Amino acid sequence: xxxxxxxxxxxxxxxxxxxxxAEYNRYKDMNLNLDMSRGKPSKEQLDISVGIMDAVNxxxxxxxxxxxxxxGLPAGIPEAKKLMADMLDVGTDEVIVSGNSSLNIMFDxxxxxxxxxxxxxxxxxxxxxxxxxxxVPGYDRHFGVTxxxxxxxxxxxxxxxxxxxxIVEKYVNNDESVKGIWCVPKYSNPQGITYSDETVRRMAALxxxxxxxxxxxxxxxxxxxxxxxxxxxxxPILPECKKNGNGDMVYILGSTSKVTFAGGGISAVGASKYNxxxxxxxxxxxxxxxxxxxxxxxxxxxxxxxxxxRHMMKHAELVRPxxxxxxxxxxxxxxxxxxxxxxxPNGGYFISFDAMEGCAKKIVALAKDAGVxxxxxxxxxxxxxxxxxxxxxxxxxFPSMEELETAARLxxxxxxxxxxxxxxxMA
Amino acid sequence: xxxxxxxxxxxxxxxxxxxxxAEYNRYKDMNLNLDMSRGKPSKEQLDISVGIMDAVNxxxxxxxxxxxxxxGLPAGIPEAKKLMADMLDVGTDEVIVSGNSSLNIMFDxxxxxxxxxxxxxxxxxxxxxxxxxxxVPGYDRHFGVTxxxxxxxxxxxxxxxxxxxxIVEKYVNNDESVKGIWCVPKYSNPQGITYSDETVRRMAALxxxxxxxxxxxxxxxxxxxxxxxxxxxxxPILPECKKNGNGDMVYILGSTSKVTFAGGGISAVGASKYNxxxxxxxxxxxxxxxxxxxxxxxxxxxxxxxxxxRHMMKHAELVRPxxxxxxxxxxxxxxxxxxxxxxxPNGGYFISFDAMEGCAKKIVALAKDAGVxxxxxxxxxxxxxxxxxxxxxxxxxFPSMEELETAARLxxxxxxxxxxxxxxxMA
Numbered sequence: 001x002x003x004x005x006x007x008x009x010x011x012x013x014x015x016x017x018x019x020x021x022a023e024y025n026r027y028k029d030m031n032l033n034l035d036m037s038r039g040k041p042s043k044e045q046l047d048i049s050v051g052i053m054d055a056v057n058x059x060x061x062x063x064x065x066x067x068x069x070x071x072g073l074p075a076g077i078p079e080a081k082k083l084m085a086d087m088l089d090v091g092t093d094e095v096i097v098s099g100n101s102s103l104n105i106m107f108d109x110x111x112x113x114x115x116x117x118x119x120x121x122x123x124x125x126x127x128x129x130x131x132x133x134x135x136v137p138g139y140d141r142h143f144g145v146t147x148x149x150x151x152x153x154x155x156x157x158x159x160x161x162x163x164x165x166x167i168v169e170k171y172v173n174n175d176e177s178v179k180g181i182w183c184v185p186k187y188s189n190p191q192g193i194t195y196s197d198e199t200v201r202r203m204a205a206l207x208x209x210x211x212x213x214x215x216x217x218x219x220x221x222x223x224x225x226x227x228x229x230x231x232x233x234x235x236p237i238l239p240e241c242k243k244n245g246n247g248d249m250v251y252i253l254g255s256t257s258k259v260t261f262a263g264g265g266i267s268a269v270g271a272s273k274y275n276x277x278x279x280x281x282x283x284x285x286x287x288x289x290x291x292x293x294x295x296x297x298x299x300x301x302x303x304x305x306x307x308x309x310r311h312m313m314k315h316a317e318l319v320r321p322x323x324x325x326x327x328x329x330x331x332x333x334x335x336x337x338x339x340x341x342x343x344x345p346n347g348g349y350f351i352s353f354d355a356m357e358g359c360a361k362k363i364v365a366l367a368k369d370a371g372v373x374x375x376x377x378x379x380x381x382x383x384x385x386x387x388x389x390x391x392x393x394x395x396x397x398f399p400s401m402e403e404l405e406t407a408a409r410l411x412x413x414x415x416x417x418x419x420x421x422x423x424x425x426m427a
Numbered sequence: 428x429x430x431x432x433x434x435x436x437x438x439x440x441x442x443x444x445x446x447x448x449a450e451y452n453r454y455k456d457m458n459l460n461l462d463m464s465r466g467k468p469s470k471e472q473l474d475i476s477v478g479i480m481d482a483v484n485x486x487x488x489x490x491x492x493x494x495x496x497x498x499g500l501p502a503g504i505p506e507a508k509k510l511m512a513d514m515l516d517v518g519t520d521e522v523i524v525s526g527n528s529s530l531n532i533m534f535d536x537x538x539x540x541x542x543x544x545x546x547x548x549x550x551x552x553x554x555x556x557x558x559x560x561x562x563v564p565g566y567d568r569h570f571g572v573t574x575x576x577x578x579x580x581x582x583x584x585x586x587x588x589x590x591x592x593x594i595v596e597k598y599v600n601n602d603e604s605v606k607g608i609w610c611v612p613k614y615s616n617p618q619g620i621t622y623s624d625e626t627v628r629r630m631a632a633l634x635x636x637x638x639x640x641x642x643x644x645x646x647x648x649x650x651x652x653x654x655x656x657x658x659x660x661x662x663p664i665l666p667e668c669k670k671n672g673n674g675d676m677v678y679i680l681g682s683t684s685k686v687t688f689a690g691g692g693i694s695a696v697g698a699s700k701y702n703x704x705x706x707x708x709x710x711x712x713x714x715x716x717x718x719x720x721x722x723x724x725x726x727x728x729x730x731x732x733x734x735x736x737r738h739m740m741k742h743a744e745l746v747r748p749x750x751x752x753x754x755x756x757x758x759x760x761x762x763x764x765x766x767x768x769x770x771x772p773n774g775g776y777f778i779s780f781d782a783m784e785g786c787a788k789k790i791v792a793l794a795k796d797a798g799v800x801x802x803x804x805x806x807x808x809x810x811x812x813x814x815x816x817x818x819x820x821x822x823x824x825f826p827s828m829e830e831l832e833t834a835a836r837l838x839x840x841x842x843x844x845x846x847x848x849x850x851x852x853m854a
Contacts, residue, residue, distance in 0.1 A: 038498065046496040050485045053720075057484065058477045069473040069688040071465065099526050100718040107713040115542050115552060115576070125542060125552055141715070148712045149542070257715075261496040264720040285575045286534040288568070288684075291527040291718065293480075293691040 004338035005419060010427035017420040024370065024417055027410045032371030034407045039189070039349035040398040041262055041315075048314045049260040055301040056293060064299070068292035074283055075276075080266060080295035086305035088219060088252045089236035090270035096279060099290045102255040102267040106216060107145050109251055109269070112282050113179070113212070114149050119248070119278045121212035124151075124179060133171055133181040135163035137352060137380030137391045139189040142182040142218065146382075153382035154178075158188070162195035165202040176209040180216055186234040187221035190380055190393035191352040192345020194232035204240035208249065215250040221348040222254055223312045226320050232346050238270065247272040256298060258315075258349065259308060266291075266298050319349075322396040326351060326408045333412035339419035351394040352380075359418040360389045366414035372407045431765035432846060437854035444847040451797065451844055454837045459798030461834045466616070466776035467825040468689055468742075475741045476687040482728040483720060491726070495719035501710055502703075507693060507722035513732035515646060515679045516663035517697035523706060526717045529682040529694040533643060534572050536678055536696070539709050540606070540639070541576050546675070546705045548639035551578075551606060560598055560608040562590035564779060564807030564818045566616040569609040569645065573809075578606075580809035585615070589622035592629040603636040607643055613661040614648035617807055617820035618779040619772020621659035631667035635676065642677040648775040649681055650739045653747050659773050665697065674699040683725060685742075685776065686735060693718075693725050746776075749823040753778055753835045760839035766846035778821040779807075786845040787816045793841035799834045 008016065062068050064077040075081070076097025085095040098105050114130075117123040124130045131152045134143060138158075146153055154171065156163045162185065171178045183203075185195040195203070203215060217237055225231045241249050248271075256265030269279065302308045327344055330353075334340050342353045355363055360377035367374050375393040378384040394411070396404055435443065489495050491504040502508070503524025512522040525532050541557075544550040551557045558579045561570060565585075573580055581598065583590045589612065598605045610630075612622040622630070630642060644664055652658045668676050675698075683692030696706065729735045754771055757780075761767050769780045782790055787804035794801050802820040805811040821838070823831055 040498055043494065043497075046489075046494065049496075053483055053485045053487065056480055058480045060480065062473075067470065067473065069476075069691055070470075071467055071689045101714040101716075104714040111538060111542065115538065141712075144712050148709075261720060262498045263716045264496055264718050282575075285568075285571050287528040287531040289528075289690045291691050291721065293688060294718065294721070 002334070002336040004336060005423055006338040008423070010424060013420055013424045013427060017417070017424065020413055020416045020420060024366070024413050027413065028370045030371070032406065032410070034371060034399060034403050035373045036395050036399060036404070036407050036411070037373045037375045038398065039258075039395045041258055042318065042398050042400070045315055045318050045397070046261060048311070048318070052260050052297055052301040056297045060300070062293070062296065064292070064296050068296045071288050073292060074287065074289040075280060076268070076290065077292050077295050077299070079299040083299050083302060083305060083308070084254065084266070084268035085270065087222060087308065088254050088268060088270035090238050090252060093273055094238065094276060095268050095270045096276060096283065097266055097268045097290065097295055100255070100257070100263055100265055100267060100294070102218065102220065102253045102257070103141055105253055105267055105269050106142070106218065108282070109216070109279070110145055110149055110151075113214075116282070118212040118214065119274065127177065129177040131175065131178045133163070133168060133178060134382045135181070135183065136382070137190055137393070138182060139184055139218070140379040142216070143382045146182070155382060155387070158191060158193060160193060162193060162199035165199055169202065169206065172206045172208050172213060174209055178208070179210050179212060180214050182216050182218065184218050184220055185237070186219055186232060187224055187345055187348030189220065189348065190350035191343050192348045192350060193343070194234055194346075197235045200235040200237055201240055204237055204246060205244045206246065206249065213249065217250050217252045219252055219254045221258075223309055224258060224349070225312060225316050225347045226323055227346060228313055228316060230346050238272070248274050251275065259312065260298065264294075266295050319397050321401065322404055323351065325401060325404055326394060326396045329405070329408040329412060334415060337416070337419075340415055349395060349397055351396065353392045353394055354390045355392060355415055356419050356422055357388045357390050359415070359422055360386060360392050362418040362421070363392060363414045366417055367411060370410055370414070372410050374411070429761075429763040431763060432850055433765040435850070437851060440847055440851045440854060444844070444851065447840055447843045447847060451793070451840050454840065455797045457798070459833060459837065461798060461826060461830050462800045463822050463826060463831070463834050463838075464800045464802045465825065466822045468685055469745065469825050469827070472742055472745050472824070473688060475738070475745070479687050479724055479728040483724045487727070489720070489723065491719070491723055495723045498715045500719060501714065501716040502707060503695070503717065504719050504722050504726070506726040510726050510729060510732060510735070511681065511693070511695035512697065514649060514735065515681050515695060515697035517665050517679060520700055521665065521703060522695050522697045523703060523710065524693055524695045524717065524722055527682075527684070527690055527692055527694060527721070529645065529647065529680045529684070530568055532680055532694055532696050533569070533645065535709070536643070536706070537572055537576055537578075540641075543709070545639040545641065546701065554604065556604040558602065558605045560590070560595060560605060561809045562608070562610065563809070564617055564820070565609060566611055566645070567806040567811075569643070570809045573609070582809060582814070585618060585620060587620060589620060589626035592626055596629065596633065599633045599635050599640060601636055605635070606637050606639060607641050609643050609645065611645050611647055612664070613646055613659060614651055614772055614775030616647065616775065617777035618770050619775045619777060620770070621661055621773075624662045627662040627664055628667055631664055631673060632671045633673065633676065640676065644677050644679045646679055646681045650736055651685060651776070652739060652743050652774045653750055654773060655740055655743060657773050665699070675701050678702065686739065687725065691721075693722050746824050748828060749831055750778065752828060752831055753821060753823045756832070756835040756839060761842060764843070764846075767842055776822060776824055778823065780819045780821055781817045782819060782842055783846050783849055784815045784817050786842070786849055787813060787819050789845040789848070790819060790841045793844055794838060797837055797841070799837050801838070
């Protein structure tokens with residue numbers, strides 16, 4: 001059982017710091033070169049999907065609605081629409097299957113809203129002010145898109161049940177310049193939180209001041225469980241929105257980037273038929289169609305959503321030990337020290353770690369100096385500004401178990417060191 | 428030898444019309460259902476590339492710079508950059524390999540110019556007026572993009588050597604609101620004209636009034652020859668631009684959509700390093716990267732540009748008889764009648780046909796009534812408005828030889844019928 005650092009006097013803190021620093025220097029001497037920064041699948045995970053490389057080959061028939069090797073079907077082939085609609089909990093007439101990147105779909109949705117407007121509403125670029133709500137901590141690339149387009153981002157704190165809905169309702173229902181909210185509703189990035197049914201219902205029952213307000217429901221980790229027996233369930237949002245007469249209020253996004261291949265999968269947007277028609281007006285100008293061969297590859301390989309869900313259990317087997325390893329080291333080394341908090345997720349790609357205020361940047365810098373790259377401190381917040389300088393996103397999937405253990409052990413040493421410095425200063 | 432219709436008197440015209448109408452009705456009775464409307468490869472052409480389906484399979488190694496199955500390399504894998512740079516006549520540091528659609532690249536370039544501006548210049552959406560020059564006849568989807576963004580399109584007549592450069596120079600060098608020009612410089616759509624060296628040199632030597640003027644050099648048919656022995660050559664534009672201090676003035680586009688699979692290929696943009704850096708600023712926000720597996724598939728299959736050029740000769744063998752068939756029927760049936768002109772191209776996907784003024788819509792309608800779909804009259808012009816109602820784009824590649832012969836024979840009958848109506852009215 002660790003004694004809380006907060007109970008130590010200055011002398012004890014200094015003594016402990018000497019021990020920890022000695023350990024830190026031992027790691028530094030190893031000349032490590034490890035990366036825990038991005039949510040990338042490991043080589044072993046990529047190998048799970050290797051069969052997809054043969055799912056369409058030179059002896060296949062290439063027909064799904066049309067010859068997929070030729071132009072046509074800009075909203076996707078019928079079988080892929082069915083698969084992705086099932087993944088996103090929407091109807092087959094409520095989905096567009098796109099290229100390899102759901103981030104690209106989101107970028108294009110925001111870009112179109114900026115320059116053409118949504119469903120005939122005023123293009124956002126013609127308005128004095130456009131704001132997005134950003135549950136924090138959140139996904140850096142979401143914030144990157146809104147920052148790119150000059151959209152003002154407003155932090156909304158996350159709770160154990162999702163974004164603080166009192167704050168969301170206050171903004172959305174009263175401020176006409178609030179045009180969107182970024183959500184990762186299941187196994188959120190980085191905290192692994194799944195929105196509660198009540199959160200989803202309150203989200204779906206919003207009464208936006210802006211008629212063209214949209215929820216960007218990035219269901220990136222919808223089937224990305226860590227366990228076979230303990231799995232979060234997310235209430236499908238589109239039916240809830242419809243019940244409230246808000247059928248057009250949500251864009252639902254997803255991809256197979258972390259199901260099959262990162263950047264080599266297929267992506268989709270689910271939304272009401274009216275939204276789909278509105279989006280297709282742009283897509284039919286923008287492209288003659290997305291890569292239907294890769295769509296066919298995916299449906300031939302998985303057959304259906306059950307096949308995809310079974311496939312995800314293979315990923316779970318590979319990522320589970322990595323999450324367990326890191327969480328065990330955090331428990332063992334930092335448990336009871338009263339200097340940090342973290343969440344044990346049931347799915348997704350990250351462990352969200354909160355250090356003492358003002359310590360995150362220092363921890364990341366210490367780790368970097370010892371050869372371990374972590375996601376930049378602050379990057380889980382809009383403008384890369386964590387007001388408390390506290391949150392660090394740990395991405396355990398990519399490194400090998402051995403590398404991961406080394407990186408995690410160094411990480412806790414860095415946390416201790418930075419915390420001790422702060423406590424000594426305060427003592 | 429046909430007697431020119433223009434030499435016939437009214438009585439003769441009426442008599443001829445009766446004969447032609449009888450022939451037309453004979454075709455109408457066949458209940459045809461044929462399509463000569465779009466530049467689509469035939470099934471046989473798609474079958475040429477079937478080996479690419481196996482070029483990356485479950486026993487491949489997946490490394491080109493990185494494991495192509497994972498995130499990374501948003502500008503493309505090194506081998507694909509080399510291949511596409513060679514195709515577009517640019518350096519390997521002057522290219523971004525993208526997804527499956529060069530149209531999408533062009534759309535995104537215009538979209539970015541509209542909302543963010545090019546290289547720090549004022550976003551076009553903030554200007555009172557933005558204009559593009561459109562050599563006509565041209566590619567309907569180019570005009571669709573500029574129309575979508577509310578950009579004013581100005582017709583520039585094509586000559587046998589490319590766009591009328593006197594007019595291009597007058598506009599570009601004097602009118603600051605002219606921000607771009609759409610060009611298909613080799614085997615142009617629809618005429619199959621390749622810009623002469625002088626045209627390329629004058630294009631590269633433009634002195635644009637607008638500092639952010641860009642040539643959209645859509646080299647869609649750069650290697651799409653019809654013959655092995657007679658091939659057009661296009662002067663590479665980027666070196667010419669550099670000679671004139673205009674290195675940043677051109678975006679060069681291309682794809683393998685009509686090399687491998689339509690919508691299942693890879694696409695690229697070539698441009699100066701400064702343009703590439705400017706474009707990457709957007710791409711790194713827009714996506715984590717394009718489909719690198721398909722990039723690898725293409726480079727493993729072709730090895731290099733020589734391999735791709737050899738591959739194109741297989742396409743030539745399949746499309747050549749189709750072009751010959753249509754051209755022979757045009758010659759045989761319409762040659763010397765003095766009612767139409769057309770161009771025999773050395774490459775590309777189309778035959779551009781000019782009927783007597785005011786006859787194109789009627790010809791397309793007559794063909795449609797008899798079950799043959801042609802590209803809509805007017806669609807080769809901005810706003811689908813052909814001022815002379817004369818140009819029709821014939822796309823011979825997709826139908827079978829048998830279908831094509833029927834369609835072409837019906838087509839010439841429709842041309843005769845519409846022309847006779849006009850001549851009778853004038854007589």
